[in-house]
Amino acid sequence: MCEMSAVPEQDLIEQWTSEQASLKQRLVEGDTEEWQRAPDFKGLERVGGVDLSYIKGDDINACAQLVVLSFPELELLYEDSQMVTLAAPYVAGFLAFRETPCLLEALQRLERTQPSLMPQVVFVDGNGLFHYREFGVACHLGVLSGLPCVGVAKSLLQVQGIIRSEEHLSQIRELKKGGDSFPLKATSGRVLAQALRSSDKSTKPLYVSVGHRFSLDTAVRLTHVCCRYRVPEPIRQADVRSREYLRTHFPSADTCG
Structure with missing residues (x-):
């Protein structure tokens, strides 16, 4: 369960804005790992991907998904599918407060049970610095987990003068x-x-942004290397497996990412 207490939306926005600004102080921009600087990413062995899938018409219950793939083979090493309850409302610019607690729990479960399979990087289906206040879900998850993170969005966020x-x-x-x-x-x-x-x-392009402990050039380079199709494989596998989990457990329901 990933629940938050019911608070008036304006109060939540003020609370979240303050917390976001505080967390942003801990954000690290730039490469911190030796493998990030290697032309072929030598030393990188495990890449993670996270995603949430919802049952259409139900914005409270979702499947939180974590996958870890081998690198460079991109073969599945680990998966965790977990039904979660999201009590925080969706507010534009604050998606991380709705989704990150569940994704962080998945990473913490892996660290407790099979620490040798912890990913060295996490791909997040969403934005990082490409955000209203330059602190999207990939930054939020990166700072709280301490892991290098990359934000990969499939559509353009029109923000800070960037428009379609x-x-x-x-x-x-x-x-x-x-x-x-x-x-x-x-x-x-x-x-x-x-x-x-x-x-x-x-x-159709992807929109790649820094989440945590990455330079933008390295994030783009690694994203491209991890793409068998349009979307990087860690995110694609997380999306496919979370949808499959919902189809299996809720066969009559439509799903959405």
Whole structure:
């Protein structure tokens, strides 16, 4: 169970804004591991992915999923599917307070039971620094877990002057092959993310941002290496397995990520 007490939304927003600012002070931008600096990521052996899947029409109960894959093979080493109850409301810009406690619990269960399988990096289905206050769910999970994290979003968050303009669409068209990318720059001039064409076959970009203990260039490079399809394999496997868990346990329900 990942429950939070019922508090008026405005009070929650004030509380969360303060907590977010406090946690942000602990955020580390930049590579901290030797394997991050190696051209072939030598020394990286385990990559994690997390996701939550919901039953359509039910925004309280969800399946929290953690997978750990081998690197570079991207074969499954560990999976944890857990039904959770989310009592915190969805508020734009504060998704982490709704979802992170359950994802953190999954990582803590793994650390208690099979510490040798702890991931060296966690891919998060969501944003990191690419956020209203530069502290999205990937940052939140990274700081609380202490693990290097990368945020990977499938759609553009229109924030800090970054919009789905004709210029943006033109830049997407210029991504000719897998691995091509371009920076997303806020009105302040700060680069918050990279739009990445993850494979030759996929024309829709991913939006990659730093979560914790990563440089943006390394996050983009590792994301591309982990893509067999459009979405990096750790996130794709977490999504597939959480949906399958819901289909198995709630066969009459539709699911959504």
